[in-house]
Amino acid sequence: MKPKILIIGEDDFSKNIPHFVISCEYGKAVSKAGGLPIVALDAMNPEDYVKMCDGLLLTGGPDIHCGRYGEFYSEDSEFPYLCTNRENLEFQICKLFLKAKKPVFGIGRGMQILNVVLGGTLYRDITDEGNNLIHTAKVDIKSPKAHITYHKINVNTDTELSKVLKNEEVVNSCHHQAIKELGENFVVSAVSEDGYIEAIEHKQQNAFGVQWHPEHADETLDADGRIFDYFVSVCREGLV
Numbered sequence: 029m030k031p032k033i034l035i036i037g038e039d040d041f042s043k044n045i046p047h048f049v050i051s052c053e054y055g056k057a058v059s060k061a062g063g064l065p066i067v068a069l070d071a072m073n074p075e076d077y078v079k080m081c082d083g084l085l086l087t088g089g090p091d092i093h094c095g096r097y098g099e100f101y102s103e104d105s106e107f108p109y110l111c112t113n114r115e116n117l118e119f120q121i122c123k124l125f126l127k128a129k130k131p132v133f134g135i136g137r138g139m140q141i142l143n144v145v146l147g148g149t150l151y152r153d154i155t156d157e158g159n160n161l162i163h164t165a166k167v168d169i170k171s172p173k174a175h176i177t178y179h180k181i182n183v184n185t186d187t188e189l190s191k192v193l194k195n196e197e198v199v200n201s202c203h204h205q206a207i208k209e210l211g212e213n214f215v216v217s218a219v220s221e222d223g224y225i226e227a228i229e230h231k232q233q234n235a236f237g238v239q240w241h242p243e244h245a246d247e248t249l250d251a252d253g254r255i256f257d258y259f260v261s262v263c264r265e266g267l268v
Contacts, residue, residue, distance in 0.1 A: 030064040031082040031263035036121065037067055038089050038114045053243040054087050054135075061256035063263060071117045078124045083131040083263035086118060086138025088241055091205060097149040119145060130266060131234035133259040136203060139237025143228060146211030154206050154224060176200045176244065181218045181226045188229050188236065189217035192258045197251045199226065199240035206239065234262045 035058070037050035048069055055065035065085075068077055090111060094101055096119070122145050125132050134142040140150055179201050183193045197218075207225040210216070217227035217236065229236035242252035 029267055031260055031267055032066050033058045033063040033083045033085050034066050034068055034077050034081040035085045036118050038111045057243045057256045061260040063260040074121045074124055077121060078128050082266050084125040086134040086141050088136030092140055092144060094152060097144050126235060129233050131262045134237030136241055139239055142237045143207050143211040148211030149209040151206045151208045153204050180221050183218045184216060187217045189227055192254050193251050200244055203239060
């Protein structure tokens with residue numbers, strides 16, 4: 029039996045008709061690793077999704093509302109793509125999966141969701157911090173996805189991630205926010221060359237996240253596939 033992995037899409041409108049939107053790359057990556065992707069559509073029954081699914085994949089997307097981690101904003105332009113319905117569902121389902129001690133994997137914004145759910149905070153714009161990993165740690169690789177920026181990360185020893193990845197890896201980079209203060213019971217699994225947190229993991233259960241996007245399949249970087257293989261394997265362990 030394949031482990032069922034829950035994925036949450038985001039709000040969108042086309043011709044004034046509401047849609048749920050999700051990149052097919054997430055589902056393909058889960059399927060390739062041996063899982064069965066399930067997309068959450070019903071915000072009224074989050075408990076049923078937790079009972080039905082073996083793991084939760086929190087995907088990338090627009091910024092989390094800064095009110096979630098105790099900050100304020102003064103201009104609407106700071107959140108041009110705020111997905112309120114998605115965000116409410118993600119926070120609710122993430123808390124339920126953690127309570128049920130079922131595996132959770134956060135990618136990009138998804139890692140930030142995990143961190144904020146457990147009391148962590150974010151840098152709202154890393155360019156304001158006088159550093160920007162998109163520019164300062166750029167690495168050129170022979171990749172078919174030339175429009176994506178890449179940089180090096182250092183994986184901390186004695187972490188679960190160090191069992192999956194090498195001490196140094198090259199990953200993609202397409203974010204302007206980063207983790208500031210860690211949420212409760214999280215440790216840093218990897219950092220970028222300019223010091224920003226690139227991966228976190230929970231001390232007591234299978235909940236972890238990465239800042240880069242391993243769903244962007246790239247044959248030059250086998251580390252991305254290993255991340256999904258690991259996640260699906262821990263979800264499979266929970267099957268009866």
